[in-house]
Amino acid sequence: MQLLSLREAISTYVKDGGSLALEGFTHLIPFAAGHEIIRQQRRGLHLIRMTPDLVYDQLIGMGCAARLTFSWGGNPGVGSLHRLRDAVEHGWPQPLALGEFTHAEMAVAYQAGASGLPCGLMPLHAATDLTSVQGDRLQALRCPFSGTALALVPPLTPDVTILHAQQIDARGNVLIRGIIGAAKEAAMAARQLLVTVEEQVETLQADMNALILPSWIVTAASIVPGGAYPSYAQGYYPRDNAFYLAWDEIARDRGAFTAWMERHVLEVPDHAALLRALGVAA
């Protein structure tokens, strides 16, 4: 594990055209890392994430993405991700190829990637039109023991997975608490694992079965307080639901979106400056 500034971590490990999973299910979404990728103007990325959320709406709208693999693309409890929709419906700012799964399929695909399996396996759900648009991403097979219809999904193995976590200890071990989604699977499936954390502590105060990523699994870590905002970090700050509601209006219009991103992301040096500009941090 190397301890790097977020700027160095992104410039070293996130490459144009690479596949990238920023995971964290509603909780611990690595927004600061997403913004740094936008600042460094990465292009042609294959973005992977179960719920693209605002972070991918921003990356897509700023022209960083060529492809999206996902399982549910809305603003939770609010409505559409307008930048995602504009890219799919009108090709703005550029066309976006979609690879679409259900949550359960995508979880299995991450598990397969994390386990070194050539495919993930699950029962085939009842007939829908999803299978027809999934192409070779989903194949049917009959179970040799029971005769049951099974679905096979190819593994997800991102070039880079980025997670946000609460703490890193002096030896570089990383602790995640609260809702974990498919973070562990996405971490273990990746070729490189980058982590941003709220703080560094001497020793992690964790239960025996806590989710700890050993330091030698982590490629690089950066200390970024507030790095999950406007999502949240359990024990540090809550989700800014008012911001998620306000985003609907900001992202609806191309001009308003671009102006917001320029002012709050491109024209600020880092995440702390964004938090101060929004009045979230003093």
Added chain:
Amino acid sequence: MSAPDYSRDEIMTVTAARQLRNGAVCFVGIGLPSAACNLARLTHAPDLVLIYESGTVGTRPVALPLSIGDGELAETATCIVPLPEIFAHYLQRGRIDVGFLGAAQIDRFGNLNSTVIGDYAQPKVRLPGAGGAPEIATYAREVLVVMKQSARSFVARLDFRTSCGYLEGGGARRASHAPGAGPKAVITDFGVLRPNSTTHELELAALYPEVSVEAARAATGWPLRVAEALEIVPPPHPAELEVLRDLHARTQAAHACPVHIKLPS
């Protein structure tokens, strides 16, 4: 007739809540299903087990979450499990009694579209997509659908089938080996539709007091049949309304609460 002292949203939420029996294990979606499940938990079903797909099991939120994974759900849960386990150990293994779904379109056999309006490759409207719906529709012992009724959303033909109801009707669902029974009720802002026991076509089974059969038919994109014994839904009880309105007031206050992050100096 004087105007009712409740809104359509309120009678819809109360009607959905009444479908839930105490002790049932419920896979909850965000929005009206979440309001209905928590209303049931705070009134007639205190031991309802609420599971959100974020992995929070047995959660008892004080205010309604905006997202499926707000901190409130984690803090009040019996346990939090990884997302792959929610789908594998709880849903796929057959441990969910009731799954709640909404969608942009539904057809007469309760099949749902939450993927696209128009053609998949050139969509008129790109919707959020599948999420957990296809597996909930397949594995939950029974499914409740909550949707506002209009000729645009209750359609003769789906633009895209994201989740299965009774497929083509009759025995089609059973023949598909889907373990769950399928949609038991569709709760709308007009009343309740239920599947015919033989054909599985959705029929108008109950109406709200202020709604007519003609209005419900006009808001349906196929010739809506009326069940033999059409019921009138009893209006929300004042106690139900009070609990629901308190819940919404707590939720609004919680969502407006400003976030402060302390940065190290």
